[in-house]
Amino acid sequence: MSGAAVSALLTFSGAAMATAETLADTLVAAYKHSGLLEQNRALLRAADEDVAQAVAALRPVINWSGEVVRNFGVNGGTSAFTGSFGTTGISSTTASINLIAELTLYNGGRNRLEIEAAKETVLATRAQLLAIEQEVLLRAVQAFMEVRRDLEIVALRRNNVRVITQELRAARDRFEVGEVTRTDVALAEARLSAAQSDLAAAEGELQISVEEYRAVTGQRPGTLQAPRSAPRLPGSQQVAETAAVRSHPEMVQARHDVAVGELSIRIAETAAKPTVTLSGRLGATEEFGERDYSRNGRIALEATGPIYQGGRLPSLVRQSMARRDAARGNLHVVRHQIRQNVGNAYARLGIAQSRISSTTDQVRASRVAFQGVREEATLGARTTLDVLDAEQELLDAQAALISAQVDQTIAAYSVLASIGELTAQSLRLNVPIYDPSDYYNLVKDSPAAKSKQGRDLDRVLRALGKE
Template identity: 35%
Template sequence: MTRAHGALLLALCTVSLSARAETLNGALLRAYDNSPLINSGRAGVRALDEKVPQALSGMRPRANAGAFLGVQDNRAVTRQFDIDLRDPQIRAPTKSIQSGQSVPRAANLTIEQPVFDGFKTANAARMAETGVFAGRERLRLTEQRVLLNAVSAYINVLRDTAALKLQENNVAVLTEQLRQTRERYLAGQITLTDIAQAEARLAAGKSLVGQARAALEASIGAYRQTIGDEPRKLAPGAPVDRLLPKTREDVERIAQAEHPVILAALHDADAADLDIKVIEADFMPKLSVVGNLFTQTDVAGIYNRNISASVGARLNVPLYEGGLTSSQVREAKEVAGQRRLDADVARADVIALVRANWGALQAAKTQISAAQTQIAAAERALYGVREEAKAGQRTTLDILNAQLELLNARIGLIFAQRERVVASYAVLASMGRLSTETLHLAASQYDPAVHFDRVKDLWGGITTP
């Protein structure tokens, strides 16, 4: 590697925006810990966990209590005829009025324990668990995207900083070239046309500096958005080839078995099959045991009281519901077929993603090798053109073009180095293995099963664990 190559790599690998150094793994860890997207996904999975106890509640007892309390005004009017015992023919009409107030009250307690529901609860619980597993896979996908975006943001800052340094150095070289061109003009060696060419190239170089600075500012903004902080002194970002298989076929095989998009689609298909069984349960009879305790006082009159208790079985046999359940079953079967097709689509998408990322990785390797060769040749060409120009065999435009070719070659190497690193992480993500565990980051791993185990068997309570 030439001296210029080493300077180029140094420019790519050291970005000094503050005194404290930052590594790629450190940036990935901070992105993982602080990402609102990941935290939002975790909350969504925790919400899915609650679907399991909701489904299991179908076979748990239900208790309802009721009470009545009021004020009642009682008024009784009695009309009768009193018979004179001495003369039975004599009847005297009399009327008596009785009035009073009472406080009628009643209470009842009903407990129902389902015994058989056509296996609806069991299938609904299995369906809810399958939905939880699908949610976990989608959370893994979110984590992969956040980590890959963090890699891109980190390497983009390195790339754009190095590109800006090259453009600024090019302006300095063009400024010196313009000074030398004016001296040669004063010496009568060249014409005003050469000066105009040098001035035009310098103006173009200053414009490219402005563009490079704007690109760096955009990359710094993306870095802050993804990582959560301003970039500091960034250490080199290396590819992760050690974690990748040797062949594309091995990558595809692993992706088919582990990629979260495929696994989530398969869980969705399983959940759709279980949904059919849940709906079909509505065709089956339902049996439950019902207990009832009832008491009332002063309801029909003063000082009366009634207490009753009963236990019985309730059987509900569906006969015809207007075709609603039948339509729901047909709909669920179509949805299940759609979910199986979605799984096939997911497999095809992942294979296409693997091949695109693998191809980008191989292309980046080739581009780096070609760019290094191009830089070495461009450096020799520039040296030769300058020496020939001293002898009057080359023009100022030849020198400027040679400088531009060398600049483009160096920038091409920077971009190829960026693609090399990011593409290696992209291949790892397309396998479904881009995670803090695979990268051996010192992170406290979030385990969604912890929350699931705490809530799946809860019978009550409104406080989140």
């Protein structure tokens, strides 16, 4: 970002507060813009379809087949009447069509277990979507506050350059009349160069923050209004940890993953049980150019089951048990990770609050000191270096206060994220909340393409822009 661009952004940021963008506006923009949310919503719809496919396995399967066969060739042989050898050409064209239906009557409960496993996967994927939503919104909070931080730091750095420029001018004037030495002028010149370098670095950091904001929201920041209040948080860290372990999306996902593991074991065990199917077939065959035809039908009740498969079936069961155990281990890891995240978030919040209190006092004292030192310098009781040092201490204190205020807001929203409450619904954002059950309810019964429910599903897909 050029110096002119930074100047324009700073000027725009000083516009009337009536047109200011609030943190809520930024969160809304991030929620609507996020491709990551769109990606995971699509993955959730894919998981919903697994339920539909599992339900379909309980229903009859009806297929058709048809073929047209051309037979041709030559028969050769000796005639029984004449004793002579001769050949006869053969050719025929037949057409057949068949209707085949099959229904699984029993397979050890595998189909119903697969439906339950698919439902648990859907619930786990929904929780994953909420966790992604929290990541998107927390990133938006960080982007918003970082732009505000860097805007104020740039303003401080610019003011610092202006003040040191004035100090340098005063030092040169005093040098001309012999009140100070050349050393005082050189010190002021060195501090001005350092201040200009710090300003350039601050403008670079602002450019990075602006690009992050644009990546998160899809637009450049306007006038960003400071949050008027902090979000409401649980009364204590212990209460927050209890809530997080109970309802954090990552914890919910881990629990459903364990449930899927348990069902996978039972599904693997059904492979050793017999399968009973009922099948029916209707067919018709006709020969072109002839009066020959046939009509036939077949109904069969068939039972099959494994006897020996080289140890594959018990291996599948053991593999499912191992994956279930892995899911249980992950549940343990996630539980403690969530507790740690809550503790870390509260610790950062406490640090920021303490820094705000101390740096506020530091800014007040540094301002008084700077004003006093500058007055004393005009009377010859202080050197130019004393003034520059006091001004630098004031600048550092102001920058520390700005950073502490930004860190406090980010830490507060990090606490919300650590307990699973940083969602569009919990924050009551002014956006259409994505309801994952809408699509699920349309597909869970595996509707046919031409049914009313199937047509409703087509309309939903068109609304989503997927057709």
